[in-house]
Amino acid sequence: MxxxxxxxxxxxxxxxxxxLSFSFLMDSDQTLKKVLVPLGVLTIGGLVxxxxxxxxxxxxxxxxxxxxxxxxxxxxGYLFSIALVPILESTFGAGxxxxxxxxxxxxxxxxxxxxxxxxxxxxxxRFIIPYVEFSKQVKGGKPLxxxxxxxxxxxxxDVCDTRLxxxxxxxxxxxxxxxxxxxxxxxxxxxxxxxxxxxxLKRLQSxxxxxxxxxxxxxxxxxxxxxxxxxxxxVILAKALGxxxxxxxxxxNKIAQLQGVDVINLNEVANxxxxxxxxxxxxxxxxxxxxxxxxxxxxxxxxxxxxxxEQGRPFIGQDITIVVTSxxxxxxxxxxxxxxxxxxxxxxxxxPGNGSTTNLTGPGDSRSGASGSxxxxxxxxxxxxx
Numbered sequence: 371m372x373x374x375x376x377x378x379x380x381x382x383x384x385x386x387x388x389x390l391s392f393s394f395l396m397d398s399d400q401t402l403k404k405v406l407v408p409l410g411v412l413t414i415g416g417l418v419x420x421x422x423x424x425x426x427x428x429x430x431x432x433x434x435x436x437x438x439x440x441x442x443x444x445x446x447g448y449l450f451s452i453a454l455v456p457i458l459e460s461t462f463g464a465g466x467x468x469x470x471x472x473x474x475x476x477x478x479x480x481x482x483x484x485x486x487x488x489x490x491x492x493x494x495x496r497f498i499i500p501y502v503e504f505s506k507q508v509k510g511g512k513p514l515x516x517x518x519x520x521x522x523x524x525x526x527x528d529v530c531d532t533r534l535x536x537x538x539x540x541x542x543x544x545x546x547x548x549x550x551x552x553x554x555x556x557x558x559x560x561x562x563x564x565x566x567x568x569x570x571l572k573r574l575q576s577x578x579x580x581x582x583x584x585x586x587x588x589x590x591x592x593x594x595x596x597x598x599x600x601x602x603x604x605v606i607l608a609k610a611l612g613x614x615x616x617x618x619x620x621x622x623n624k625i626a627q628l629q630g631v632d633v634i635n636l637n638e639v640a641n642x643x644x645x646x647x648x649x650x651x652x653x654x655x656x657x658x659x660x661x662x663x664x665x666x667x668x669x670x671x672x673x674x675x676x677x678x679x680e681q682g683r684p685f686i687g688q689d690i691t692i693v694v695t696s697x698x699x700x701x702x703x704x705x706x707x708x709x710x711x712x713x714x715x716x717x718x719x720x721x722p723g724n725g726s727t728t729n730l731t732g733p734g735d736s737r738s739g740a741s742g743s744x745x746x747x748x749x750x751x752x753x754x755x756x
Contacts, residue, residue, distance in 0.1 A: 377419060377422070377423070380415075380419065381415070381419060384411065384412065384415030384416070384419075385412070387411050387415075388408040388409075388411040388412050388415075389408070391407050391408050391411055392404060392407070392408040395407060432489060435485070435488035435489045436485055436488070436489065438488060439481070439484040439485030439486075439487065439488035439489070440481055440484070440485060442484045442488075443477070443480040443481030443482070443483065443484040443485060444477060444480070444481060446480040446484065447473075447476050447477025447478070447479070447480035447481065448477065450476055450480065451472070451473035451476050451477065454472070454473075454476070455469065455473075458472050458473075512537065512612055512613050512614050512632065513537055513538040513539070513540050513611065513613040513614070514535070514537060514538070514539050514540065514613065514614050514615075514616050514634065515540045515541075515542065515585075515604060515607060515608045515611070515613045515614065515615050515616065516539060516540065516541050516545065516616050517545065517601075517604060517615060517616060517617035517618070517619060517622060518545050518548050518549060518552075518567065518600065519617055519618040519619050519622075520616050520617050520618050520636055521541070521545070521549065521567045521570050521571060522549075522552075522563050522564070522566055522567040522570070523618050523636065524566060524567075524570045525636055525640070526570070526574070526616065526636065527570050527573045527574055527577075529636075529639075530574060530577055530579075530580050531577070533579055535580070537581075538581045538582075538583060539574065539580065539581065539582045539583070540583055540584075540585045540611070540613060541571065541582065541583070541584050541585065542584075542585050542586075542587040542603070542604065542607055543584065543585065543586050543587050544587055544600055544603055545600065545604070546571075546584065548600055549564055549567045549568055549571070550564070550568075551564070552564030552567070553565045553567070553568055585607070585611075587603065587607055601619070601621075601622045601625065602625075604617075604622070604626075605622075605625060605626050605629055605631055608626070608631045608632075609629060609630070609631050614631070614632040614633065614634055615631055615632070615633045615634070616633075616634045616636065617633060617634075617635060617636075618635065618636050618637055620635075620637075623635050637703075640673075641699075641703050641704055643673075644671075644673045644674075644675050644703070644704055645671060645673060645675060647694045647697050647706045648694065648697075649694050649695055649696055649697065650693065650694060651693075651694050652691055652692070652693055652694075652711060653671075653677075653691070653692060653694065653706075653708070654689060654690075654691055654692075655669040655670075655671065655677045655679070655689070655690065655692055655708075656669050656670075656687075656688065656689045656690075657669045657679055657682050657683075657685045657686050657687065657688060657690060658670065658686065658687070659686065660683050660686065661678055661679075661682075661683070665680065665681045665682070665683050666678055666679065666680060666681075666682060666683060667679040667681075667682025667683045667684075667685055667686055668682075669682075671706075674703070675703065675704050675705070675706060676703070676705050676706070677692070677705075677706045677707075677708060678705060678706070678707045678708070679692055679708055679709065679710065680695070680707065680708070680709045681709060681710060682709075682710060685710065690710055690711070691710070691711040692708035692709060692710055692711060693708055693709055693710075693711050694706060694707070694708045695707050695708050695709060
C-alpha cells in the first residue's frame with residue numbers, strides 16, 4: 371500500500387512538471403518546443419515508473435553498484451572532457467557545438483563502463499556508508515543452494531508450487547554443468563535423468579512466484595586452482611554465502627553438517643509429512659508381496675510407507691483391514707507393522723502368542739488346527755480324525 375501511494379505521488383509530480391513546463395513555454399513562438407518538452411518529461415518519468423514496477427525484487431547491492439558507478443562515471447567523464455577540450459577545439463574550432471556533443475558522449479561512455487563493471491563485480495565489493503549500518507534482511511530466511519540430486523529428483527518443484535518456499539533459490543554454474551554432462555551421457559538411464567533435471571530447472575524458472583538465480587560460484591574460497599568435487603564446492607559456496615544446501619544425498623548431508631552448514635534433506639521432509647500411525651488403530655492396505663519372515667505380507671500406503679502385515683501372506687493381492695501393532699522410524703523412512711483385523715476377515719482364530727494354534731491355510735479353506743481335546747472331524751469312509 372505504501373509503494374502504491376509513493377508511485378501515485380511520483381506520477382502526480384511528473385504530470386505537474388509537464389504542465390508547468392508547458393505553461394512556461396506558452397509565450398514561445400516555437401510550437402515544436404511546446405510539444406516536445408512536456409512530452410519528454412512525461413516519457414522519461416513514465417519509463418522510470420515502468421522500470422520500477424517491472425523490477426519488483428531489487429537488491430541493495432545492485433542499487434549501490436549503479437549509484438556509485440554513475441558517480442564515478444560522471445567524475446571520470448568530466449575530468450577526461452576537460453583534458454580533451456584543447457584537442458577538440460583545435461580539431462573543430464572554438465565554440466563548435468561538436469565539442470559539447472563530444473563531452474556528453476565521453477561522459478555517457480564513462481558512466482556505462484563504470485556501472486557495468488560495478489554491477490558485474492558487486493559481489494566482490496562492499497559499499498560502506500560511514501556511521502550507518504544496515505541490517506541484512508533476506509526474505510524467508512537464508513537462500514537455498516540446490517544440489518544435483520535434488521534437481522533430478524524433481525520433488526523440489528512440487529514443493530515450490532505449494533508456495534511453502536519464499537526464499538531465493540541458487541543454482542551454481544558447476545551444478546548446471548554437471549546436469550548437462552549427465553544429460554549428454556552415453557548411458558540411456560543417466561541421459562534421461564539429466565534431461566529430467568533440466569526440465570525441472572525450466573519448470574522452476576517459469577514459476578512466477580519463485581526467485582531462481584544462476585550463481586557463478588565465484589567466491590574466493592573456490593579460487594585455489596585445485597580440482598574440487600561438486601559436493602565440496604557446494605558446501606564451500608553455501609558457507610561463503612551464508613546459505614543452506616538442499617539435497618537428497620545422505621553423505622553430503624553429514625559432511626555439510628560437520629562443517630556447520632545448514633542442510634535441508636527432502637527425504638527427511640517427506641518422511642516427516644507421511645501418515646502418522648498409532649498402535650491400535652485400523653487402516654486399509656493392499657498386500658502386494660510376501661515378506662522376509664514366514665507368513666508375512668508387505669503392502670504400501672499411497673505415500674510409499676511400507677506396511678508389514680503379520681500372517682498376511684495368504685492375503686497377497688487383496689485389500690484388507692489391519693490393526694497397527696507398532697511403528698518403526700528408520701533413516702530410510704517409516705515402517706508400519708500390523709496384523710489382519712479379525713472382525714473384518716470374519717475369523718475368530720486367535721493369533722500366535724496366546725497358547726493356541728493358528729490358521730495357516732489361508733482364506734477359503736475350512737480346515738483348522740485343533741487343541742488337544744477338540745471335537746473329532748468325520749472323514750471319508752467313516753474314519754475319524756483324532
